[in-house]
Amino acid sequence: MSETEKVITGDPNSSEADEFARLFSNFMRKSLMQNQPPENPDKPEKPIYKTDSQPLTVGFKLNGENYPVWSILMHNAISGRGMVSHITGVPSPPARTDPTFTQWQEADHCVFTWLVQNIETKLVSRVAQQPTAKHIWDSLAVTYKSGGDSLQIYDLHRRASTLKQGNTTLEEVWNDLNEIWTAIDQKRPNRMKCPDDIQIHNEETEQNRLYQFLTALDDKYEIVKREVLKMEPLPSAEQAYNIAKREDARSEILRPTDGKPPGDGIGAGLFTARRPNHSTAPRRGGSSGNGG
Structure with missing residues (x-):
């Protein structure tokens, strides 16, 4: 009697063939499942926006004249807290309709507070009405960076060459x-x-x-x-x-x-x-x- 006939007639020796068929079927099913693409391959994972209520200071406050040093220290301090995207804008914040917007806004309020706390009181009123931390950051850069101001560059070189220790x-x-x-x-x-x-x-x-x-x-x-x-x-x-x-x-x-x-x-x-x-x-x- 052939193996096929044994399976059809219910021969006891056909149990091995049945077990093999079952294992082979499971193997093929798992292989197909593993090779299937994810349901939404182009959909990025939802970002997680953390909040940090701990105070942050950089040693001195922005007074308008110390912006170059202040901005470097402030950028590094915020980056050290893992929240630098709130002043660089990269990646972009979520849309207001996004479910994570409230979470992002809470984190942005933390960075907003850090910036205000590291600005002298007389300058706070100039930025307090800004809607986000990045708006404050960009506003300060426009006001105090003035990278192409030849008069400021001249004054800096003059000060560096004439500075005296004195008292x-x-x-x-x-x-x-x-x-x-x-x-x-x-x-x-x-x-x-x-x-x-x-x-x-x-x-x-x-x-x-x-x-x-x-x-x-x-x-x-x-x-x-x-x-x-x-x-x-x-x-x-x-x-x-x-x-x-x-x-x-x-x-x-x-x-x-x-x-x-x-x-x-x-x-x-x-x-x-x-x-x-x-x-x-x-x-x-x-x-x-x-x-x-």
Whole structure:
């Protein structure tokens, strides 16, 4: 009797064939289900808009003059909370008829509040009527960024070149310069395309900023200035600031307790470290012009 006849006549040995047929049928059904496309392949998943009621501050409030630094810090702080789309507009907010609009609006109110809390009171009235956080952000950029204002760019360069430490601390004059430099970079970005030209431009800019920082320092840092200018290669402005800061700390630690000023002043430690035999060692040839 053939296998087919066994199945038809109900032969007991046909159970194996029945089991095989059942397994094969299940296998084909699952394969077809896995190969079927999703019901709505083009329909994106619904975004989830989170809210964050915790306060957010960036250290100082926008006063109109510190916009370049403030905007960078504020953007990074909001981005760190995962809500930067509320000031960039990417992705776009949902339509008012969208079921997620209320959720998005609650999140936007959080960012709106953060912006207002980081603006000086006298400026709040100018933005309080804006409908969304992005409207506030764009309004502030239009009012204070003014990237093409030649008069502002000129004033920034003038301030960077004429700033003096005066009665301020070393940290304060350094922070003032950094704020000016950041504003210059925002208002007049480097438009060069060639990598070599970009590198040369950046090196020259860094060197100019080193000169501006040293020019701003008080006369008590004269030894520091001379020794920094003799270094080869020249340090960055930030490295020079760190050198001056270390010498400032050394001078404070070694200040005499009898009220008399120290004999060598600020920079003596750096000066001695570079010239261990100051009384006999000759000055380096070819560098007296740079040292002043």
